[in-house]
Amino acid sequence: MTIAICPGSFDPVTKGHLDIIKRSAEIFDKVIVLVLINPAKTPTFTVAERVELLRRSMAELPEDCRGKVAVDSSTGLLVDYAKEHGARVAVKGLRAVTDFEYEFQQALINKKLYPEFETVFMTCNSHYMYLSSTMVKQIAAEGRDVREFIPAAIYEDVMNRVYRPRPCDADRAGV
Ligand code: ADP
Numbered sequence: 001m002t003i004a005i006c007p008g009s010f011d012p013v014t015k016g017h018l019d020i021i022k023r024s025a026e027i028f029d030k031v032i033v034l035v036l037i038n039p040a041k042t043p044t045f046t047v048a049e050r051v052e053l054l055r056r057s058m059a060e061l062p063e064d065c066r067g068k069v070a071v072d073s074s075t076g077l078l079v080d081y082a083k084e085h086g087a088r089v090a091v092k093g094l095r096a097v098t099d100f101e102y103e104f105q106q107a108l109i110n111k112k113l114y115p116e117f118e119t120v121f122m123t124c125n126s127h128y129m130y131l132s133s134t135m136v137k138q139i140a141a142e143g144r145d146v147r148e149f150i151p152a153a154i155y156e157d158v159m160n161r162v163y164r165p166r167p168c169d170a171d172r173a174g175v
Helices: 015-027 049-059 078-084 097-113 133-142 152-162 167-172
Strands: 003-008 032-038 069-073 090-093 117-124
Touching: 003 015, 015 032, 015 090, 015 117, 032 049, 032 078, 049 069, 049 090, 049 152, 069 078, 069 097, 090 097, 097 117, 097 152
Parallel strands: 003 032, 003 090, 032 069, 090 117
Antiparallel strands: none
């Protein structure tokens, strides 16, 4: 049985992430979606919240994939979690060359720390090439509709957290 991990910040999960998770579940026996702490990023949602948003979003996966996917979190290193849980593969989605340098460095470090561990790069779906959690938050903060970018089940949570009406919005609403 091959267990794969889809690691990331998922702050919050987007349809781009869901696409990678679904395709991983079509290939591997079990997929663990693992929320990790990225020290380079200031999170909008806590780790517990991100796990909860991910779990709810799994309802959008086809039923045959859903049963193979679990959501978890770790405050430690990916390779340590992988060893503990018998996972030998990480699946990373690649959007563009800009993702590559960082992901390649991570993959090489993980290989050094855990030589049996493989990182598999999956090309992103062309529909989601431009999509990132950061972009979603920037657009939602302006009060724009982000429904096409994130799972419907988490839409309210994202808007409630990031949308900050400005004084001029009150004018537009006729307040
Ligand atoms: P990190 O903080 O590790 O970059 P992210 O949550 O931003 O975490 O991304 C997690 C993983 O999902 C990474 O492998 C990233 O390349 C991939 N990913 C992010 N957005 C997309 C997308 N739109 N399409 C495909 N893969 C994506």
